Amino acid sequence: MMDSYFRGTMWMILLLFTLPHLSCNDVCPSSCICKVTGAVQCAGYTITDIPKHLPLHTYLLHLQKTTMHVINEQSLADMDLMLRFALTHSHLHTIHPRAFRVAQQLKSVKLSSNDLSTLPARVFSPLTTLEQLYLDGNQLETLVPDMLEGLVELLTLDLNRNYLCNLSSDIFDGLTKLNFLNLGRNFIKKLPPTIFHSLTELQQLLIYNNELEVLEAGIFDRLVNLEVLKLHHNQITSLPPQVFWSLRNLKYLTLSSNQLTAIPEKTFYNMPMLTKLTIYNNPLLSLPDQLMGHMPDLREFYLYTTNLTTVPGNLFANMSGLLTLNFHLNEWLSELPSDLFCCLPNLQKLSLKSNNLVYLHPQLFSRLTTVGILLLNNNKLQNLPENIFEGLGQVLTIDLHHNHLETLPGDIFLSNELLTNLTLSDNPWNCTCSIRGFAKWIRQNELVVLDKDDVLCHSPAYQVLRTVGSLNDDEFNFCDAKTPTTYFPTHLHELxxxxxxxxxxxxxxxxxxxxxxxxxxxxxxxxxxxxxxxxxxxxxxxxxxxxxxxxxxxxxxxxxxxxxxxxxxxxxxxxxxxxxxxxxxxxxxxxxxxxxxxPSDTSSTGFLMFCHIFLVATGLFLILAAMYSMYRLSKTMAELKAECASTTE
Known part of the structure; x- marks a missing residue:
């Protein structure tokens, strides 16, 4: 009795778990994948409309790479439980004005990567509970003023990768709950000053890769909750004073790859939450003394590819939390204030590569006690002070290759006990007495100098192409003697x-x-x-x-x-x-x-050069002659074999 009861219970459990799978597989179209959770994915060029007979519990439908070009008035009918609809990469070009009236329950609509060039007025208005609308990757040139009317619950709007040029000032009115807006990769040249004023809950605003030339004063004044603002890759030539002052919660700001030649004073004040700032790839000529406000949480700062020749000494003074500083590729930057890096107690990486630096102040790096990577390569440094690296107790990597260094003090890296990666090649090392101590240091730290085989002497002539590390102490014995001003004692009589x-x-x-x-x-x-x-x-x-x-x-x-x-x-x-x-x-x-x-005689040198060239040419000629002879011999042997074979037959 108990055994039959137990077996009946097991069959009932098995049936309950099997029924959803059976029902899904029974009604799932051949071009679709139906999951037990209610998600259905369909793909294929045989799909010309939304498939019928989908599982009743379908809540998500994603169609991609289809030949469905139109969403008809009844395409979404009889799908009362569907909350998320996506039709992507399908060359969709037309939406019926009443297409969404039969699916007013939708929370998300994704029509990315299609051929939509226009949208009917108020086409999305029936979707009063819509939270996400993706129209990116289409061919939209304009947005009718009431296209977004009624979307009071909308949180995400993506218009990236279209052909938008102008937007009306009231296009986003009513989207009071919107927190993500992407207008990137369009052709917008100007934005009305009040276009974002209704978006008080907006957290991310992306306007990168457009053709913006100016930012109107007050355009961001109502975006008090904004955390991310991307304005890179535009044509902005100037910034209004205090244009970012209302963005007290901003964490991420990109202004790189614009046409800024100057930045107004105190532009980056009142942004204490900022963690990343980029202003690189701008033709900046100078920076004001008062530019950066209190930014204790800033972790990354990018300032490269500019026309700056120097910067204010207090530029980084308010960035105590900075971890990475990319201050490179400034081909005119030849001078750095001695206290420029005074207040960066947490900095881990400093890049000064590919600038035009000729000289570094002895105390420039004295307070960078946490720096692990220091890049000074591709500058024009002619020498370095003996104690320039004295404060870098945690440095692991120093790159000095491709400068104008002729020598370095033998104890310049004495305090850098953790140094494991040092590059020194592509410098015109002068292997005379002054390099004796440094050559000894290289010999004792061969594993540290990664390119030791390319650290070559450029002078004097008798040391050219020798590696600095191969110079022995015995070769510098003559340096120990002091050369007198005359060859004979002064008590000798008239000479x-x-x-x-x-x-x-x-x-x-x-x-x-x-x-x-x-x-x-x-x-x-x-x-x-x-x-x-x-x-x-x-x-x-x-x-x-x-x-x-x-x-x-x-x-x-x-x-x-x-x-x-x-x-x-x-x-x-x-x-x-x-x-x-x-x-x-x-x-x-x-x-x-x-x-x-x-020999320095020109005629002798020329004669020797002629002899060298003549011998090389003769050798090449003999090699070619030998190759030709072998070819002829091989051909003759082949002919003889053929004749012998024919004779035998």
Missing amino acids: TTKPFHTSSTTGQKTVAASTTTPPTTTPPTTTPTPTQGATQRATTTTTTPPPPPPTTTTPTKETRIISRSHKSAAFYDTLVIEQGPDFVHHSLHNGWVYVWFL
Whole structure:
């Protein structure tokens, strides 16, 4: 008994769960998908009108990609439970003036991406409970004044992507509950000053990508609840004073990509709730000292692609909550006030890339203690103060590539213990004594410098194309000695100056270098020069204290370095060469100066270049000849094989 009762109960439960599915599948048209929840989606070019025999409990009907071009007077009949209707991407071009009288219960109507160019007057008026109306992506050029009459419950109106040029001042009158209005991507050139005055509950107003040239004074005065205002990509050339002052709840404001050359004083006052502000891509020439009001919640600020040469020192002073500051791509911006970033205790990213900065004040970044990313690339920075990054204790990334830097202090990143990403390439690094400390830092922090293989020496000539990180301390030993102003002690008697001649052992042109010679000298002791290539070994000349009167001697045509009987390190570390062949490298070894020369004679250089080109051309010719010979050989072999085959047959 209990077993049969249990089985009967299970069958009843199963039947209750199965009936909705069966009923839905029984009446659902073949081109539609009917869900048990009451949502029906239909698609296909075979649909020419709203399908009949839909499930009785259908509350949402969405038709898309159909060939339904007209909504007739009875198309929506017999669908008393339907609350949401959508017909999209179907080339709809006509709506019967009484089409919605048979479906007055609708809460949402979506007619996006069709071919509607006109709408009948008061066509939506029967929908007194309508909350959402989407007409975006059509070809509407005008809106008749009473088209929206009676939609007292409307919350969302989307007119985006149409061809609207002008709107009457009373078009939105009566939409007192509207909180979202999208007029973007149209061709609106001017808006009446009172057009939004009835929209006191509006929270989002989108007018981007139009052709607005001016904003009328007072146009936003009644929008006290507005949170989002998008005005980017228009042609606005000026702003009325205090035009945004009534927007106390505004959180998001975009004015980018307009034609603003100036902004009135105190324009952005009385907006304490603002979290994002964009004014980039405007031909701004200057900014007033009083521009930004109290904005403690501002998180993102975009000010780039302008004609600014500098900005007020207090520009960011009221943005204590700022996290991201994009202040880049200003090709005329060459100067920044020293206290510009004084009051940004929470800033995490600062972008100053692609400006025209030549110099940075030593204290410019001193208070940016939370910055993790600092972008300074693509500027014209020639040098940086030693303590410029001292306050950046949390910085992880610094980008300095593509500037005019020749050297940096060796301890410039000493306080940046968390630094893990540093880029330095595309700078004309001068690999002389001044870069010694920085080269050592690069060697010790190879993992930090991401582009270390591209951090190349541009000068002097003998270091060109070497990486800065490959420079060893031994190569800078000569930097430790102080070069004297004269080559001999001042207590020596009267000196005379004679031209000092040198010549290389490879028969190169004689080099003249100026030095001072003592009045008397002992016969020079000459050591044979080594025979390696163009290497040249100096000959030491020993001198004795000169008695008056002074006399002079002219050295022989050999390379000489003249010193006193005790060798002076400072003197021996100085290479005295003036006119003559360019030297590639020189070094000291066991008291001798080794010099590698390149010929500077124009005729010799030209001859060597001709020989190089001739050899390259000859090589290419031989390669082509060999390829042609192989081709001919292969062809001949093929012919022989063919003849043999025919003979065999």
